[in-house]
Structure formats: structure tokens, C-alpha cells
Amino acid sequence: MRPYLLLTPGPLTTTDTVKQAMLMDWCTWDEDYNVHIVQEIRRQLVELATQHPDEYTSILLQGSGTYCVESVIGCAIKPTDKLLILSNGAYGDRMGHIAEYYHLNYDILSFDETEQVSLSYVDDYLAHNADITHVAIVHCETTTGILNPLKDVAHLVKMYGKRLIVDAMSSFGGIPLDVYDLGVDFLISSANKCIQGVPGFGFIIARRSELMRCKGVARSLSLDIYDQWETMEKGHGKWRFTSPTHVVRAFKQALEELDAEGGVEARHARYCKNHDTLVSGMRSLGFQTLLPDDVQSPIITSFLYPEEGFNFKDFYGKLKERGFVIYPGKISQADTFRIGNIGDVHPQDFEKLIEAVREIR
Numbered sequence: 001m002r003p004y005l006l007l008t009p010g011p012l013t014t015t016d017t018v019k020q021a022m023l024m025d026w027c028t029w030d031e032d033y034n035v036h037i038v039q040e041i042r043r044q045l046v047e048l049a050t051q052h053p054d055e056y057t058s059i060l061l062q063g064s065g066t067y068c069v070e071s072v073i074g075c076a077i078k079p080t081d082k083l084l085i086l087s088n089g090a091y092g093d094r095m096g097h098i099a100e101y102y103h104l105n106y107d108i109l110s111f112d113e114t115e116q117v118s119l120s121y122v123d124d125y126l127a128h129n130a131d132i133t134h135v136a137i138v139h140c141e142t143t144t145g146i147l148n149p150l151k152d153v154a155h156l157v158k159m160y161g162k163r164l165i166v167d168a169m170s171s172f173g174g175i176p177l178d179v180y181d182l183g184v185d186f187l188i189s190s191a192n193k194c195i196q197g198v199p200g201f202g203f204i205i206a207r208r209s210e211l212m213r214c215k216g217v218a219r220s221l222s223l224d225i226y227d228q229w230e231t232m233e234k235g236h237g238k239w240r241f242t243s244p245t246h247v248v249r250a251f252k253q254a255l256e257e258l259d260a261e262g263g264v265e266a267r268h269a270r271y272c273k274n275h276d277t278l279v280s281g282m283r284s285l286g287f288q289t290l291l292p293d294d295v296q297s298p299i300i301t302s303f304l305y306p307e308e309g310f311n312f313k314d315f316y317g318k319l320k321e322r323g324f325v326i327y328p329g330k331i332s333q334a335d336t337f338r339i340g341n342i343g344d345v346h347p348q349d350f351e352k353l354i355e356a357v358r359e360i361r
Contacts, residue, residue, distance in 0.1 A: 004323045006344055007353070009142045009170050010192040011199050012343030018197065021253035026245040034237030037252050044255050048173065048264065049187060049205045049322040052180040057211060057231045059204045062244060063228075065190035066167045068202035070098045071223035072165055072186045073136070075214040077104050081133040081236065082164075084109065084125065086117045089143030090330055091167060095136050102219055105131075107137070113141075113331045116295050117148045122296045133205060134185075136165040139268030142176070143330045144290055144340065147171075147297035149300060151182060158183040163210060164246040169193055169202075170299045174271050174342055176264050185210040191247060192268065194299075194323065194342055197254040200247030264297045274341040274350055280338075285361055290336050299342055300327070305335040306361075311336055315360065322356040 006013045026033040045058040053136045061068050070309030073095060083106040085095045091103050092147040099106040108123060109119055110123060117137060128158065135157045139150050148164065157164045168177070172187065179187050187205040191197035204225055211229060218224035222241070231240045261267055279289060282303060290302035305312070312328060315337070319326060329332075329336030339353075 004320055004325050005349055006325050006340070008325065008327050008340040009338075009342065009346065010190065010340075011083050012196065012340060013345055014196055014250075015132065015257060015344045016277055017346075018250050018258065018286070020200070020255050021038055022246040025198040026247075026249060028239065028245060031236075032305070033248075035236065037249055038232070038237030038239070038243070039253055041248065042237070042262045045203055045205060048255075048258075048273060048339075050180040051223065054176075055180055055207060056205055057208050057229065059225050059232065060201055060239070060243075060248070061101060061203065061225065061228055062201050062239070064199065065188065065193075065202045066094065067223065068190070068204055069095060069167055071171075071225045072188055072204055073098050073104070073217075074220055074223055075218045075225045076165065076186060076210065077102075077106075077134060078213075079105075082106065082129075082131050083134045083136060084129070084132045086122060086135065086137040086148075087111065088115060088117055088146060089113050089136045089138065089141035091141055091143065091169070095138075095167070096302075106147055110336045113144055114146070114291060116146060118209065119149065119152050122153060126156065126162065126193055131277065132160075132162055134163045134165060138169075138300050139177075140171040141167070142170045142300050142338075144302050145297050145300040146291055146295050147175075147299075150177070150239070154182040154184065158220070161322045166216050170342075171297070173258060173264060173267065174299060175268055175297070179205055179207075184354065191251045191254075194271075195254050195258055196249065196343055197251035198247055200244035201251075208279075240361040259325070266320060268298065270346065271341050273347045274298070274345060275301060277347045278339060278341060278353070282351065285357055290334060291330075295353060300340045301302070302329060302331075302338050305337070310335070318360045319353075319356055322357060322359070324353050
């Protein structure tokens with residue numbers, strides 16, 4: 001079932017048991033699906049996000065992670081609000097594009113793609129712009145693999161009394177955090193990331209009091225998270241529109257496997273070991289990482305082209321022939337390629353990857 005390993009930030013390599021969970025058909029009206037799968041997922045997600053589950057709830061939404069990011073921005077930001085977006089990559093910029101489409105009152109603080117969001121800049125901006133009501137940040141920016149200082153940013157946001165939106169697409173389930181302790185109001189992620197499900201839906205972990213403010217605000221029918229939540233609450237797991245049943249069942253299996261692995265801490269430890277094995281091996285072959293180690297996440301790693309004239313397409317093709325699929329680079333200031341460390345992949349897989357790279361080089 002595995003012609004190659006996906007060493008990407010999602011979709012990613014899944015276990016055979018997650019794939020097998022999609023082999024049964026489900027009725028969207030049946031209690032076996034809604035109550036015992038959907039509602040259980042919603043409960044498990046909140047418990048995964050915080051040790052204070054009564055303060056939060058979860059909403060599942062059809063589509064990719066970007067659908068969920070757009071749904072939160074489109075529902076949480078009222079006409080009287082102003083959003084500050086902190087961006088150091090393509091996904092922070094994408095939040096700006098969403099705000100532009102919705103004609104929202106917003107501003108964006110842009111940082112270099114190889115630099116973390118600057119706390120001093122955020123502090124200064126919030127100190128001089130009292131009209132800001134919400135702040136949005138990407139936790140792990142997969143443009144490069146950089147990990148932003150979420151805890152420190154969250155502290156500043158709360159110190160100034162603002163609401164916090166976190167795109168945790170590539171970190172939730174793979175990097176330990178607690179939304180209550182951080183003061184996160186909306187956290188957004190997707191089925192096909194660190195929880196190791198397959199693509200088809202995303203989800204929002206929302207502070208209940210903040211979700212209540214979203215009633216009647218949505219600019220889109222399909223992306224109305226309040227209405228989606230209310231339907232799931234009253235319908236005991238029922239989705240407003242046709243849900244991706246096979247994907248949802250696979251995600252339930254993936255959650256069970258996360259728990260069996262030892263939870264987020266254990267998975268984080270494996271991802272870190274994957275990353276360490278990858279980086280030490282690639283450096284031994286003369287490759288350099290784009291980012292310094294102190295800002296690098298264990299999710300995805302960017303490498304500089306090793307020499308002028310390096311042919312990524314040829315490199316990619318030869319690795320694929322040997323059973324590994326990697327990612328092209330995504331920044332303009334340097335020629336890079338990226339290798340993901342998440343999914344059902346293990347240190348021994350990266351040892352084999354290094355051998356394959358050595359053969360090619």
C-alpha cells in the first residue's frame with residue numbers, strides 16, 4: 001500500500017490501519033456515525049487541546065485547513081473589529097489575502113521568512129494601536145519550517161487585552177500546547193497533519209464565549225462556524241451539509257493511534273528524533289539548513305541547494321524512484337527544498353533516506 005513515503009507537511013504518510021478505516025461506508029444520519037464517531041472526535045480534540053475542556057468546544061468543517069482559517073477570520077472579525085496579522089511566510093500572508101477578500105479592517109506586521117515574529121515589534125505595535133481587537137499568528141510556518149514563539153506572543157496579546165487566533169495547522173497534535181494556558185481564543189488545524197489522518201476536513205478549537213460572539217457575523221453560508229457548531233450541538237454530531245464520512249472515520253482511528261503512541265508528547269519526541277536524524281545525515285553529506293537550529297521546528301526542514309546548478313527536479317525524481325517524495329522550496333530569497341518529518345515515519349526511515357541521498361550525490 002506504500003509505493004513511496006510522503007516526506008511532506010501534509011498530506012502525509014498514514015498507517016495502513018488509518019487507510020483501512022476508510023473501507024466502510026457510513027450514513028450521515030446514523031447515530032453510529034454522528035454520536036459514536038463525530039461527537040467522540042469533537043470531545044477528543046478539545047481534551048487534546050487543553051486541560052480545561054469546559055472552556056472550549058470544537059467545530060469540524062469540510063475542506064482543507066485554509067477553509068477553516070477563512071471561516072474563523074470571516075466569523076470572528078466583526079465590522080467594528082480590527083485584526084492584526086503577524087506574518088513571516090506564505091500562510092501568514094494568506095490570512096492577509098482572506099482579510100482583503102472580506103474587506104476587513106486589518107493590518108499586517110510582516111517579518112523576514114527566516115526570522116521569528118519579533119516580540120518587540122508586536123509589543124510596540126499593540127502599545128500604539130489600541131483599536132486592534134484580534135491578533136492572528138501562524139504557530140509553525142511551513143513555508144520554511146520556522147517555529148514562532150507562540151507562548152511569548154500569546155502573553156503580549158493577552159497583556160493588551162486582545163483576542164488570539166492561532167493557525168496551528170502544522171503543529172497541533174505534534175507540539176505540546178494548552179490553549180487555555182496560552183489564552184488562545186481560536187485554534188485551527190486540519191485532519192491531515194500531526195494527528196496523521198487524511199485530507200478532507202479541518203477543525204477549530206474555540207473558546208465558547210468567543211464562539212458565541214460569532215453568531216450572525218459570517219459572510220459565507222458554508223463557512224459559518226457558529227451555525228456549523230449549533231447544528232452539531234443540537235443534532236448530536238450532525239453536519240449541516242454532507243460530511244466526508246470516510247475521512248472522518250479515518251481521523252477517529254488516527255486519534256486512537258495518537259493516544260496509543262503516548263499522546264502529543266511522545267509524538268513530538270518522535271518527530272524531533274526524525275528531524276535530528278535527517279539534519280545530522282544531510283549535514284554529513286554537505287547540505288546546509290536554511291534556518292538556525294534555535295528557531296527550527298521538528299515539523300518540516302528546509303535545505304539550501306548544495307551548489308549552483310543543482311537540479312531539484314532530477315534530485316526529486318531519483319529520490320522518488322528510491323521510495324521517498326519530498327517538497328520543493330517556497331521562499332524567494334534562496335533556492336531551497338523541504339523535507340517533512342511528520343506522519344507515520346520513523347528515524348530508521350530517515351536513515352534510509354540519507355543512504356538514498358548519498359547514492360544520488
